[in-house]
Amino acid sequence: MKKIKGSQAFRYNHFMDYRKIVDFFTSYRGKILASLIAAFFLSRIGYDYLVLGKRYSLSPLLSASKDYLSTAKNTLGNIFSTNIFPDMTTGPVSRQPTNIPGGSVEFPSGTVPSGQINPSLSPTGSPITPFPSTVFPSSYITPTGVYSPTNTPKPTKVPKATNTPKPTPIVLANRRPGNNVDEVIENVYKIICVPKPMLRAVLEIEYGPWLGKLQNEWEQRNTLTCPPAGCDQSNPVCNGDQTISGVMQMMSDTWCRIYPYVRQKVGNSVLSINVTYDAILGAGYHLKNISLNRDKDCEDWDLKSIAKAACKYGGSCGGGDNYCGRVCAYYNQFTTGPKKNCAQLPNVISMDGLCQLK
DSSP states (O other), rough: OOOTTTTTHHHHHHHHHHHHHHHHHHSSSHHHHHHHHHHHHHTTTTOEEEEEEEESSOOOHHHHHHHHHHHHHHHHHTTOOOOTTTOOOOOOOOOOOOOGGOOOOOOOOOOOOOTTTOTTTTTTHHHHOOOOOOOOOHHHHHHOOOOOOOOOOOOOOOOOOOOOOOOOOOOOOBSSSSSSSSHHHHHHHOOOOHOOHHHHHHHHHHHGGGGGHHHHHHHHBBBOOOOHHHHEEEOOOOOTTOOOOOTTTEEEEHHHHHHHHHHHHTTTTOOOSSSSHHHHHHHHHHHHHSSSSSSEEEEEEEEHHHHHHHHHHHSOOTTTTHHHHHHHHHHHHOOOOOOOGGGGGGTBOOOSSTTOOO
C-alpha cells in the first residue's frame, strides 16, 4: 500500500476525523446524545436573559408561542380538574418574573380561610362567568287550564202578546155560573174574549131599569127550567123573527143565527135566550163578531171598535137615542183603562144605519 504524504495526508486525516464524528452520531449512542443536546438548547430558546440589568427575550415569536402553549396547558388543566375550589379563578400566565426581589415574601397577618383567595391580593385575570341557566315562566311549566270559550246563547224568539187564555169548554149545568151580573160578565169575558166594559155598557142600555128586579129573581132567571126540546123551540120561526128577548134585548133571528156557534163555546150545552147567563154569553159572541177585534184584544177596545160594535148591535149611531154615544159613555164608566173621547164619534163612524167607519 502506498503511503500518503504532505498536504494530501492532512486532508485525508481531517476527512477521517469528520467521518468518525458522523459515524458516532449516526450510531445508537450518538443519536441519544444528539437528542439530549437538541432538547437542552430547545428548552432554553425563548427564555428571558439579563443584560446590564435589563431582560430581553431571545425570540419574541417563540416567547409568544410559549405563552400560548402555557395558557392552553392551564386551560386543559381546568377542563380535567375536579374543581375542588369552585370559587377560585385561573388567569392567564403572567409575564412578570418569577423571582421575587429581596429573596423573601411577606404575607399579611391573620389566618386565610381554607379554599378562598386572600382578599388583599387582586386576581390576575377575569373570572370565568358561567352561562346563565334558562328560567321558564311558571305558566309554561304548570298550565293554569285550557281556555274553553263559552257558548254564545242563541237568541230566543220574541214572545208574542197572547190573548187571555180561554178555558176548556164546559158543559153548563141547569144552574148557570154566577150569583150576579158582575160574576156572569167575568165568566163570559174569559170564554168569549170581549172587554167587560163593553158587555156592561150594552146591559145598562138594554136592561138597566130592571137590573134590581133581575137580582131579586136571580135563581129563577139564571136557571134553565124548561125541557131541552122546549128551549130549542122557544123561537120556532127564526128567519125574520123580530121578537126581542132576554136581558140583552137580542132579536130572535140574530139569536137563531149565532146559536150553534155559541153552544160550541160551552161544550154544546143547550141554551135559552131567556136565561140571564145564556143571553149575556150570546150577546158577547155577537159583539165580538161584529167588531174590529176578532180574536185580538180581550181587555180594551179603541173608539172605532166600540163605535162599530155599538152601531151594528143597536142598528145605527144616529137618531134621538144616540145609541153609540151612550155605549161609549157607559164604557168609560166601567173601564179601568184609558177613557175614550166619545165626542169624536161623528168623526169616526157615520151616524146613519150603514155604520161606515171614517
